[in-house]
Amino acid sequence: MFCSTDELGISKERATGILILPEDTPIGVDACALLGLDEKIVEFEITSNRPDCMSIIGLARETAATFGYDFSVADPTDYEKIPEKAEDNAKVEVLDFDLCQRFLGKVVKNVKIGPSPEWMQKRLAACGIRAINNIVDITNYVMLEYGQPMHAYDLDCVAGKKIIVRRAKDGEILKTLDDQDRTLNSSMICISDEKGAIGVAGVIGGANSEVTEKTTTVLFEAATFNGTAVRRAAKALGMRTDASSLFEKGLDPYNLDGAIERACQLIAKMGAGDVLEGTIEVKGTLKEKLVLPFEPERMNAFLGMDISRNEMIDILTSLEFKVEGDKVIVPSFRGDIESMADIAEEVARIYGYDKIPTTLMDTAVTCGGRTPEQKAEAKIKDVLVSDGFDEIITYSFTDPKENELLSIPKDSEKYSFVKILNPLGEENSVMRTTMLASMCEVLKTNYNKRIPSASLFELGSIYINKGETLPDERKTVAIGMYGCGDFYDLKGTIENLFDEMGIKKVKYVATSNNATFHPGRCAEIYCKDKKIGVMGQTHPTVAANYKINAEVYLAELDFATIFECGDLKKTYKPLPKFPATTRDIAMVVEEDVCVADIADIFEKEMGGILESYTLFDIYRGAQLGENKKSVAYSLAFRASDRTLTDDEVNAVMDKILAGLKNKVGADLR
Amino acid sequence: MKEQLNQIRLDATAQLEEIKSLDKIEEFRVKFLGKKGELTAIMKGMGGLSAEERPIVGQLANEVRTFIEKAIEEKKEIIEKSAMAEKIKAEKLDVTMPGKRKNHGTLHxxxxxxxxxxxxxxxxxxxxxxxxxxxxxxxxxxxxxxxxxxxxxxxxxxxxxxxxxxxxxxxxxxxxxxxxxxxxxxxxxxxxxxxxxxxxxxxxxxxxxxxxxxxxxxxxxxxxxxxxxxxxxxxxxxxxxxxxxxxxxxxxxxxxxxxxxxxxxxxxxxxxxxxxxxxxxxxxxxxxxxxxxxxxxxxxxxxxxxxxxxxxxxxxxxxxxxxxxxxxxxxxxxxxxxx
The missing domain is CATH 3.30.930.10 (Bira Bifunctional Protein; Domain 2)
Structure with a gap:
């Protein structure tokens, strides 16, 4: 089998054909060695606060400090220059030093454009950079070594041989190196010549000043551009380059000299041109090196360690900090260092985090635990789980169309969405305003998998946009089920829940105007005129919208109201000492009489001795007449201080029966 | 009379042997110890005995009564035990059959x-x-x-x-x-x-x-x-x-x-x-x-x-x-x- 270089992963470019080795290549030789692929590649994850480490030199410095090796950077300035001044060949002007703290330029004449040497191309390729020509490759190679992005201009194409660093004008157009016309805006830093834009600083150069085969004079640029401006420009242009991602982290203006000299040294070494004497420099006021107090005791206290002053000095010195008396001078490339905590981290990480002891806080004792609300949440979950419901957890964002599937009328506040500007898709584009949509989706998922029944609950939040800065986030309990019970099973669970939460005097009010629910099988739930929520069977249309061919029961309860109406305080009531008297009654009433109407009469006429009333039968039959039903209750009477007499019970029964007759037209059977 | 009492003891022993249920025991008890029972009849007839014989026969009669009562209790216990054993035998379960579980949910x-x-x-x-x-x-x-x-x-x-x-x-x-x-x-x-x-x-x-x-x-x-x-x-x-x-x-x-x-x-x-x-x-x-x-x-x-x-x-x-x-x-x- 023949493989091309890209198929082997040696090159990222699509190869034009197979890789042909020289005729005299010995058979069986190691291909890696032959192709020069045996250089070691180490990948580092560099955190965003350490742009200084995004370079060979930076990593070498860290490595030396970590292992206690000596570290020095080879002098890049020992190369031949021709006795002509760079300053006489090009001019640089920076109009706004906020955008560019420092700019260095060097001029190379008699440039011979060609491919860079193989060793350079291979190293660039190993770092994922495509070789272009010797000049461009040098800028990239220096960027890898020094962590300082560079640019090369064809100086003959720079109008007036003058580089101007300024803010771009809104709407200014630049044809970039990739031959695209790009529209600039005033948040970007523009590199221009006397005619117009020739590059977007830190992001990409212009096609008009590009180094080509015809180039004979090159201007190297090494500059420190404003990181935020570069970041915004890269974002606006949609092109995050190696250079821009370095600049945006904030680079060291003192790193320019080494980088630009190194580029020229490479020119000289490769014989790619004649470097002129002198460096063009334009700079604003550069920040002084940061000086911080050197506080070994404070650092030890902060770390919980006992590192000697001298050890600390050794560590800091190896990282090129200077300790002078009780001061630490921070190297210019360490823009991340701002205070004692930063210095302490340097000491600790080189000393070794593993040597930090483990201690437990010997400070004030605090009393941990859950808040009453958190306990109530746990209790709700416990009750529902013990009643057979599985807890689900769903995404809190949803599709705005879910409201329509639930038949929610357009004027409902459930259309007051919190909209996500950059959603993953329309189906996840708004924060949910009801828990029922995600519940129905999960019921649907289970139903589609032919799971015969499901009973589920979720305790999550809904998010109602009320026009304030932040929405109303309301914790909500959703219950849903199919295939395992009816309205009264669901109601029984809700009653259990309220019982456990200590909610008394709950009213279930039939409602036929909630379009999500079956008009004859829906109740709004109230406690002391506060609406806790709604429960019932879904409207058949809603079940059909979710493609569930079964009766679906749902409830949605507001957590805050449950918590507010509940009372978890329990008080012991003495056990009865005297026997109860029970009486069973059966009565015939009109079909539309609710048992709650009958219960109201029991409550009203209880005479202080009706202990409980239990519905045990509802019967409908031809002999009762049309639209009639028989309702049967077992009543238990008891007094806490005596055995009740028949007369006492009869007196209360008479009142109850009279009430039943007058208020609900009950005929005793 | 002594012979009668001894005969009763023998009869009772023999009959009790045959009994297999608690109902029959009750019948047996009535037959021997009840108000119209055999032993009672003899006790009633003791009025005709001489003053010398009366305590001897009386003692014997009491011994027979105690003997029968004890035998009944023992028999009862045996029957109850065997009834329980039978019940237990009949109640044997296949413990490998699945349990009846109350449906309960799970936390996520x-x-x-x-x-x-x-x-x-x-x-x-x-x-x-x-x-x-x-x-x-x-x-x-x-x-x-x-x-x-x-x-x-x-x-x-x-x-x-x-x-x-x-x-x-x-x-x-x-x-x-x-x-x-x-x-x-x-x-x-x-x-x-x-x-x-x-x-x-x-x-x-x-x-x-x-x-x-x-x-x-x-x-x-x-x-x-x-x-x-x-x-x-x-x-x-x-x-x-x-x-x-x-x-x-x-x-x-x-x-x-x-x-x-x-x-x-x-x-x-x-x-x-x-x-x-x-x-x-x-x-x-x-x-x-x-x-x-x-x-x-x-x-x-x-x-x-x-x-x-x-x-x-x-x-x-x-x-x-x-x-x-x-x-x-x-x-x-x-x-x-x-x-």
Whole structure:
């Protein structure tokens, strides 16, 4: 089998054909060695606060400090220059030093454009950079070594041989190196010549000043551009380059000299041109090196360690900090260092985090635990789980169309969405305003998998946009089920829940105007005129919208109201000492009489001795007449201080029966 | 009469032998000891005996009565015992038949794991703090030393509602809100949902849960952070678990660290859980950045603190050997009921 270089992963470019080795290549030789692929590649994850480490030199410095090796950077300035001044060949002007703290330029004449040497191309390729020509490759190679992005201009194409660093004008157009016309805006830093834009600083150069085969004079640029401006420009242009991602982290203006000299040294070494004497420099006021107090005791206290002053000095010195008396001078490339905590981290990480002891806080004792609300949440979950419901957890964002599937009328506040500007898709584009949509989706998922029944609950939040800065986030309990019970099973669970939460005097009010629910099988739930929520069977249309061919029961309860109406305080009531008297009654009433109407009469006429009333039968039959039903209750009477007499019970029964007759037209059977 | 009594004793013994049920015993008792029974009849006839014979016969009659009564009791016990034995025999169950189970539900695996984490931290004196999920950019980023245009914002892939409001990408904003309101000592964990615009796959979910912790007090040091996390990790994964702290960077802590634990599956030898490395990264932590403390009005000359964050899904996936995070949010009951 023949493989091309890209198929082997040696090159990222699509190869034009197979890789042909020289005729005299010995058979069986190691291909890696032959192709020069045996250089070691180490990948580092560099955190965003350490742009200084995004370079060979930076990593070498860290490595030396970590292992206690000596570290020095080879002098890049020992190369031949021709006795002509760079300053006489090009001019640089920076109009706004906020955008560019420092700019260095060097001029190379008699440039011979060609491919860079193989060793350079291979190293660039190993770092994922495509070789272009010797000049461009040098800028990239220096960027890898020094962590300082560079640019090369064809100086003959720079109008007036003058580089101007300024803010771009809104709407200014630049044809970039990739031959695209790009529209600039005033948040970007523009590199221009006397005619117009020739590059977007830190992001990409212009096609008009590009180094080509015809180039004979090159201007190297090494500059420190404003990181935020570069970041915004890269974002606006949609092109995050190696250079821009370095600049945006904030680079060291003192790193320019080494980088630009190194580029020229490479020119000289490769014989790619004649470097002129002198460096063009334009700079604003550069920040002084940061000086911080050197506080070994404070650092030890902060770390919980006992590192000697001298050890600390050794560590800091190896990282090129200077300790002078009780001061630490921070190297210019360490823009991340701002205070004692930063210095302490340097000491600790080189000393070794593993040597930090483990201690437990010997400070004030605090009393941990859950808040009453958190306990109530746990209790709700416990009750529902013990009643057979599985807890689900769903995404809190949803599709705005879910409201329509639930038949929610357009004027409902459930259309007051919190909209996500950059959603993953329309189906996840708004924060949910009801828990029922995600519940129905999960019921649907289970139903589609032919799971015969499901009973589920979720305790999550809904998010109602009320026009304030932040929405109303309301914790909500959703219950849903199919295939395992009816309205009264669901109601029984809700009653259990309220019982456990200590909610008394709950009213279930039939409602036929909630379009999500079956008009004859829906109740709004109230406690002391506060609406806790709604429960019932879904409207058949809603079940059909979710493609569930079964009766679906749902409830949605507001957590805050449950918590507010509940009372978890329990008080012991003495056990009865005297026997109860029970009486069973059966009565015939009109079909539309609710048992709650009958219960109201029991409550009203209880005479202080009706202990409980239990519905045990509802019967409908031809002999009762049309639209009639028989309702049967077992009543238990008891007094806490005596055995009740028949007369006492009869007196209360008479009142109850009279009430039943007058208020609900009950005929005793 | 003596002969009669002895005959009764013999008859009774013989007849009792034949009896197999408690009903018959009663009949037997009436027959011999009842008011019209044989023994009673003899006792009644004792009036005709001489004064010398009477005590002798009387004694004998009593002996016979006692004998029969005792025999009846013994017989009863035997019958009862055998009846019970038969009943027991008839009641034998196949204990390998399945039990009748009351249907009860399950907590979501994430809730179970969270409960465990909360229990551990509550035991160390932490309270549980909560805050909004739709959050001000200020609390989610700026107060945490991540100003606008900070490069770290790119890596967080935040969902925006508008320029000033985001879906929180971490639960750290809760910590800021607590620090603003409450004077130290502070010892909280803030569990909750967080959001990042990651495309959904087996290891990424745009909605997931974090549990972050915060301790602020006088003299809190980095060794306390290590000690606290060591207790936590050992409680969660066992006393043999080892911890490894690696230097890292988070904008809101300094010094910062990532924490690896020795693989709870292989103990550090290398397996599929730890991808052969022996270590599993489970949390990020550090000393609270002085800028964050200052932003919250806490005097950095007096107080210091630490913070940490752990991804709940990761803990759950590892604990239950779940290979796809999407299962947690799909809510298939056949999945849920395994926990």
């Amino acid at each position: 695996p994430l809730t179970k794991v969270l409960n465990d984490l909360e229990d551990i931290f509550m035991g160390m004196g932490f309270t549980i703090a909560e805050g909004p999920e739709v959050e001000l950019d200020y609390y989610n980023f700026e107060a945490l030393n991540i100003p606008k245009d900070h490069p770290a914002r790119d890596t967080q892939d935040t969902f925006y509602i508008n320029d000033d409001v985001v879906l929180r990408s971490q639960t750290s904003p809760v910590q800021v809100r607590v620090m603003e309101k409450q004077a130290p000592p502070i010892r909280i964990i803030s569990p909750g949902r967080v959001y990042r615009s990651d495309a959904v796959d087996a290891t990424h979910s745009p909605v997931f849960h974090q549990v972050e912790g915060l301790v602020i007090d006088k003299g809190i040091k980095m060794s306390d952070l290590k000690g606290t996390l060591e207790v936590f990790v050992k409680k969660l994964y066992g006393d043999d678990t080892k911890l490894r702290f690696r230097p890292h960077h988070f904008p809101f802590t300094e010094p910062s660290a990532e924490v690896d634990i020795s693989c709870f599956n292989c103990g550090g030898k290398g397996c599929r859980f730890c991808k052969g490395e022996g270590w599993i990264e489970i949390l990020g932590c550090g000393m609270v950045h002085p800028k964050v403390l200052k932003n919250c009005g806490i005097d950095t000359d007096v107080y210091s603190g630490f913070a940490f964050g752990i991804g709940l899904e990761r803990v759950a996936l590892f604990r239950y050997d779940i290979d796809d995070i999407r299962l947690l949010y799909e809510n298939d009951t056949r999945f849920l009921e395994q926990f």
